Amino acid sequence: MPLYTISTKRPLLDSDQQALVSAITEAHCSITGAPAQFVQVVFSRGVHLRSRNIVHILGSIRSGRSDKIKSELASAFVNSASQILCCPRSRCSVDLIDVPASWVIEGGAVMPEPGQEQEWLARQLG
């Protein structure tokens, strides 16, 4: 967690896929302060998106992020997708769903609340 599902109609070039993975991972970590170890991205192909969208990003993120942070995340994802896939921003859409950290097990333990990642990682690695 977070888990981002990137949907497109056509398969993407491997280089575009990797660029999107890097952009989303980088944006998530720099905006939320979460470590990259937590960021998962999967691609779904063959999806006829609504409103003639080129790409849709569905993110399950830990609850507790402010509206400002969520808005920054959505905006960063749209900007990156638009640049990497050379399409208008209006054809890129993002939905974010909040999931309480205590409802998820990752790395063998219940996930930490946002902001408590370093102590959690130290315990896991220690």
Next chain:
Amino acid sequence: MRFKPIVLCSFIEGTLTNHEKQKLEFTINLAYQDHMNPRVAPRVVWMEVPVNQAFMEGKQSSAATFMAPLPDGTTNTLRHSFLYRLLDQWCSVTGRDTYEVVITAPDHSLSKEFLSTNRKRMSPLRQIAFIGKTLIRLVKSKSASGQFKTHINL
């Protein structure tokens, strides 16, 4: 209303055998019956993801992802006991490390919201086609292999 959870298990193609899936399905059923109610019968759906379509920490990943919904309002004590039971069973059946799976046990309503948002990325007409295609895939796979199987690509 009776609680009928759909457990969505995403895994990378080729990383789980049919026998492992069968054993995992059995243990998931037992976990629900022991933690919730002996009459709860979850439907487990296996979603395959091609190896070059999943990433973690910016690199290709072989991690599996399970979403096993629980009734709304389930206490965290019960939820955590359920989560650790699924994790133990996953490691025991697959012989893989705890780092290779992410398990979510959301409230049932959140799981429905997730599935609904996932459908709504498509236009209304396409949603109908998607539901039809998915149902056909699931019924065919169930009759052929005894398991509900689908694919991340439509």
